[in-house]
Amino acid sequence: MLQxxxxxxxxxxxxxxxxxxxxxxxxxxxxxxxxxxxGFWNSHKQRTEHWMRMLKHISECGNPGRYRRQNxxxxxxxxxxxxxxxxxxxxxxxxxLYRERTEAGPTGHSMLLAHLEVRNxxxxxxxxxxxxxxxxxxxxxxxxxxxxxxxxxxxxxxxxWGDVARFAADSARARDFSADIHRREELGDEGHRIWHLxxxxxxxxxxxxxxxxxxxxxxxxxxxxxxxACFPPxxxxxxxxxxxxxxxxxxxxxxxxxxxxxxxxxxE
Numbered sequence: 001m002l003q004x005x006x007x008x009x010x011x012x013x014x015x016x017x018x019x020x021x022x023x024x025x026x027x028x029x030x031x032x033x034x035x036x037x038x039g040f041w042n043s044h045k046q047r048t049e050h051w052m053r054m055l056k057h058i059s060e061c062g063n064p065g066r067y068r069r070q071n072x073x074x075x076x077x078x079x080x081x082x083x084x085x086x087x088x089x090x091x092x093x094x095x096x097l098y099r100e101r102t103e104a105g106p107t108g109h110s111m112l113l114a115h116l117e118v119r120n121x122x123x124x125x126x127x128x129x130x131x132x133x134x135x136x137x138x139x140x141x142x143x144x145x146x147x148x149x150x151x152x153x154x155x156x157x158x159x160x161w162g163d164v165a166r167f168a169a170d171s172a173r174a175r176d177f178s179a180d181i182h183r184r185e186e187l188g189d190e191g192h193r194i195w196h197l198x199x200x201x202x203x204x205x206x207x208x209x210x211x212x213x214x215x216x217x218x219x220x221x222x223x224x225x226x227x228x229a230c231f232p233p234x235x236x237x238x239x240x241x242x243x244x245x246x247x248x249x250x251x252x253x254x255x256x257x258x259x260x261x262x263x264x265x266x267x268e
Contacts, residue, residue, distance in 0.1 A: 005220040007080040008206040011150075013224050013241075014084040015199045018154040020235050021091030022161040025098045032095070032104055032230045040226040044111045047219040051078055051118045054215065058131045072136040073213035078122045079144050080206065081220070083151045085115040088227055090155055090164035097162045104230075112167070139210050150202050153177050157195075 024030070051074070058064075058071050092108030125131055126140055148169035155168040156177030168174035184194045214220070228236060228245050236242050 005217050005224060006209055006214045007077040007220070008203075008209050010081050010084045010220060010224065011206040012203055013227065014087045014154060015202060016239070016241065017084065017087050017091055017227065018157050019199070020231065021087070021094065021158060023235055024091060024231055025094035025161060027232060028098055030232050036226070036229040037104060037107055039229060040223075041107055041111065043219070043222040043226040044114070047216055047223050048114045048118055050216055050219055052121070055118070055121050055125060059125055062130050064131050064133060068133060068136065069211050070213050070215060071131055072140060073209075073211035074215045075122050075126060075132075075140050076143060076210050077215055077220070078118055079140065079147055081223075082115060082119055083147055083154070084224075084227075085112050086151050086167045086169070087154050087158070090158050090167040093164055093167065094158065094162045136211075143210060146205065149173075150205070153198065153202070156181055 054074050058074070061067075064071050089105075089108035089112040092104040096103055096105040123144075126137055129137065132140070152168045152170055152174040155164060155174040158164050159174065159178035160182065165171035165174050181195065225245065228241050236245055
């Protein structure tokens with residue numbers, strides 16, 4: 001059974017997607033399987049609906065009470081997952097640009113819009129103040145600012161392969177980061193080492209979560225697996241995600257078999 005995935009691990013995946021996304025886009029002989037795109041959309045839809053229900057509950061309860069940290073952890077999860085949402089939507093846009101046709105981009109864009117709707121609802125609750133204590137609200141506001149800066153670093157990386165600035169939190173800042181990254185990469189191996197140091201700093205910044213709870217851990221796991229399922233196996237092979245993808249595929253087959261047996265039982 002897949003373990004719950006914390007939002008910090010989604011940041012790790014965002015770095016992987018930013019690093020490998022151009023390879024997915026450039027390999028025009030590869031097509032993302034329709035089933036993989038459908039799985040991506042369904043997993044993110046389920047998580048979005050879950051988040052909306054949780055936010056509605058927080059709004060109705062008002063005072064955070066004994067669920068203070070769980071509520072704050074939900075906000076941390078929504079805000080931080082936006083990094084991956086933007087980067088993945090940008091990669092799917094690149095995927096279409098290289099094929100000169102519309103295949104995956106609209107799905108990524110729709111997913112991002114759905115995520116931003118949830119994010120805006122979460123920000124509204126945060127600004128309202130009632131469901132959160134002031135100390136937690138301040139932490140979450142600073143987190144959102146940090147998320148936006150790191151998002152633009154990763155989008156800036158992808159700008160080398162196509163105009164995806166629209167997916168940045170601040171397109172001008174992403175272009176500035178892109179120019180800086182390009183200047184560093186002109187240094188050759190030294191430039192690549194600098195980029196790896198930057199991404200190491202990024203993952204280190206999120207290594208310790210603000211709040212230890214993972215309100216949607218299993219849904220995060222499925223969302224992450226659905227993204228990885230869209231990559232060619234060769235790009236996953238030998239990475240930290242290879243076993244994860246295999247485990248998720250096995251789980252999907254088991255769940256499919258369970259549904260088939262359940263359907264057969266109802267038919268008798």
